[in-house]
Structures are given as structure tokens and as C-alpha cells.
Amino acid sequence: MIFAGQDTTLNVVREQPKALRRSEVETFELIPAEDGGGVDVVRRKTLTTTYSLTNNSKKLQPRILVDHFASPKDGGYSITTTERQVKSAVGFGYMRRSL
Numbered sequence: 001m002i003f004a005g006q007d008t009t010l011n012v013v014r015e016q017p018k019a020l021r022r023s024e025v026e027t028f029e030l031i032p033a034e035d036g037g038g039v040d041v042v043r044r045k046t047l048t049t050t051y052s053l054t055n056n057s058k059k060l061q062p063r064i065l066v067d068h069f070a071s072p073k074d075g076g077y078s079i080t081t082t083e084r085q086v087k088s089a090v091g092f093g094y095m096r097r098s099l
Contacts, residue, residue: 009057010099012066020048045074055099066095 022045029040049068055061070077070091079093087094 009055009059010061010064011052011054011056013052013054015050015052016047016071017050020046020050022046045077047071047073047077051095053097053099061099064097064099066097068093068095 024044024046025041026044027042031038031040049071051066051068053064053066065086068079070079079088079091081093081095082088084095084097085093086096
């Protein structure tokens with residue numbers, strides 16, 4: 001067993017800026033009056049997550065893995081970024097970086 005305590009040499013900040021959120025109408029369909037009437041609207045929502053990594057050490061960090069999980073908000077989101085992704089499954093991915 002290896003004890004791993006708090007490490008201050010690397011700082012990771014995760015943000016989901018409101019300015020990068022999108023909600024767009026993809027399709028809409030009029031529902032006839034005999035079926036209850038109304039409008040069926042399908043929206044595509046985009047939630048962007050940004051990570052800021054800071055190396056507080058003088059030593060190069062050659063392999064940093066960042067866990068990224070898809071948000072369950074609004075019925076659930078999918079991870080669409082594959083850049084620097086080393087492992088993925090439904091709802092999560094590992095991104096590799098070096099600092």
C-alpha cells in the first residue's frame with residue numbers, strides 16, 4: 001500500500017462557464033388537436049467543462065491523468081472531446097497531459 005496525501009505541487013481547477021453553455025432547438029413538431037394539441041420540441045444542450053492545470057513544482061510532470069465525468073444534469077450529457085484521451089467509457093474519460 002502506498003500512502004498518497006494531499007499534493008500541492010499540482011493544481012487542477014475545473015469550471016463550467018455559463019458563457020459556454022448552449023441550448024438550441026433541433027426539431028419541433030406540431031401535435032394535432034385530436035391528439036391533444038401543442039408542440040413537441042427537441043433541444044440540444046451543450047455544457048462545456050474547462051480544466052486549468054498549474055505545476056507548482058520546478059520538476060516536469062510528464063504524465064498527468066485528468067478524470068472527466070459527463071454531467072447527469074438535464075437528463076445526461078455525453079463526452080465529445082477525444083483530444084488527449086487515453087481511456088474512455090460511457091460517461092467518463094481520462095485525459096493525459098504533461099506540465
